[in-house]
Amino acid sequence: MSTNTSNTIQNADLQQEQSLDFPTYLIDGPSVEEAKATFLFAHGAGAGMDHEFMTDIAQHVAKHGIRVVRFDFPYMVKRREDGKKRPPDRQPKLLVDFLRHIKAHESERLVIGGKSMGGRMASIMVSDIAAEVPDVENCQSRVKGVACLGFPFHPPGKPENFRGEHLQAMTTPTLILQGERDTFGTRPEVEAWQYSEQVETTFLPDGDHGFKPRKKSGHTEADNRALVVSQLVDFILRCTQPKGH
Numbered sequence: 351m352s353t354n355t356s357n358t359i360q361n362a363d364l365q366q367e368q369s370l371d372f373p374t375y376l377i378d379g380p381s382v383e384e385a386k387a388t389f390l391f392a393h394g395a396g397a398g399m400d401h402e403f404m405t406d407i408a409q410h411v412a413k414h415g416i417r418v419v420r421f422d423f424p425y426m427v428k429r430r431e432d433g434k435k436r437p438p439d440r441q442p443k444l445l446v447d448f449l450r451h452i453k454a455h456e457s458e459r460l461v462i463g464g465k466s467m468g469g470r471m472a473s474i475m476v477s478d479i480a481a482e483v484p485d486v487e488n489c490q491s492r493v494k495g496v497a498c499l500g501f502p503f504h505p506p507g508k509p510e511n512f513r514g515e516h517l518q519a520m521t522t523p524t525l526i527l528q529g530e531r532d533t534f535g536t537r538p539e540v541e542a543w544q545y546s547e548q549v550e551t552t553f554l555p556d557g558d559h560g561f562k563p564r565k566k567s568g569h570t571e572a573d574n575r576a577l578v579v580s581q582l583v584d585f586i587l588r589c590t591q592p593k594g595h
Contacts, residue, residue, distance in 0.1 A: 376400060376420040379412030386415040387459040387590040389497070389582075390451060392468025395438045398426040403560060404465065407499070410579045416586055421451050423468075444471050445486045452489055459590035461495040463525075466534070466559065469498030470513065476522040495523040495589030497582055500559050503535030503543070512543075520546040525585040527578055529557025531564075552581050 376399050379385055391408055393399050399420035408418040422430070424447055425439045438444065448471055452462060462472040474480055476490040504511045514535075517524070524546075530537040530553050537553050545551075554574040556563035561578060563569040 374421065376405075376408070377417065378408045379417040380415055382417060382457065384415075385417035385459075387461060387494075387586050388417045388419060388455055388457045389586055390455055390460065390462045390472075391418055391420050392448065392462075392464030392472060393420070393422065393426065394464070394466035394468055394500070398422050398430070406575060407578060407582070410575075411582055411586075414583045414587075416583065419451075419455050423447055438467060441471070441474075442483045442486070445474065445480055445483050448472070448475050449480075449486050449489065452492055456492060460493050461497060461586045461589055462489075462493050463495075463497030463499065465499045466502050469496075469500065469526075470502055472496050473498055473501075473520070473524060474516060477516040477519065479516055490522045493522065495525070495585060496520075497525045497527070497585055499527050499578065499582075500532060500561070501526050501528060501535060501540075503540065506533035509539060514543060514545075517543075517545045517549050520548045522548060523585075523589050524549045525581065526551045527554065527561075527581055528552070529554045529559060529561050529574075531556060532559045534559055550585075552577075554578065 382388065389411060391404065393401065393404055399422050404420055408420055412418045423439060423444055425436050429436060452475065462475060463469050464472050473496050476488060476493060476496055478488060480486045481488040501514065503514045526549065528535060528540055528551060540551060554561045554577060555569040556567035557574050561574040562571045563574060
């Protein structure tokens, strides 16, 4: 998929924070007033908000009149400052930071989500787990939906370490986009687990954790990314637009 955006889109409208040279947010899409919805899009464990995948998906979703806001978690901000690779912050710190960004972009048409770890944190933000963390709250009243791109249900090769128990009690509409071959949760595994009726899943044909299929499958990464975008856009608009709109 091309990463070119329409002239009507604010391509990465950079909002600068005084203490950093790198922007606090990367924003694609219309202004808050003109946007059909806002999607707060969190990155995965290993790459920041400016990763090629994040940029490509954000720009293509934005073409549909959706404002897409990307941000870095604290450990990634530090990595940019000193160039040192470090593991993700512990879950409580990630949740505190996520809440800060939710409040900064509060809207009646807000959907949150992310890639891998970012999507899992987004799903936890609308669960009782969040309310148990100091300085964090269950944000189900603040957001209309949650979108998870490549949910890390378990570490590769360790299905016994299941990390999706909270999905059984979800009360917020939730979309999980999962590669069929994702080592963090394959299609057979994902289909075997139980979820709330609010959770829907879409599988990317022969996709791995980054949705990339094998050549021999006959599917392409571009097609899978296009499917991700179309599913995301449809879900975000269903969550935020009045019925019959």
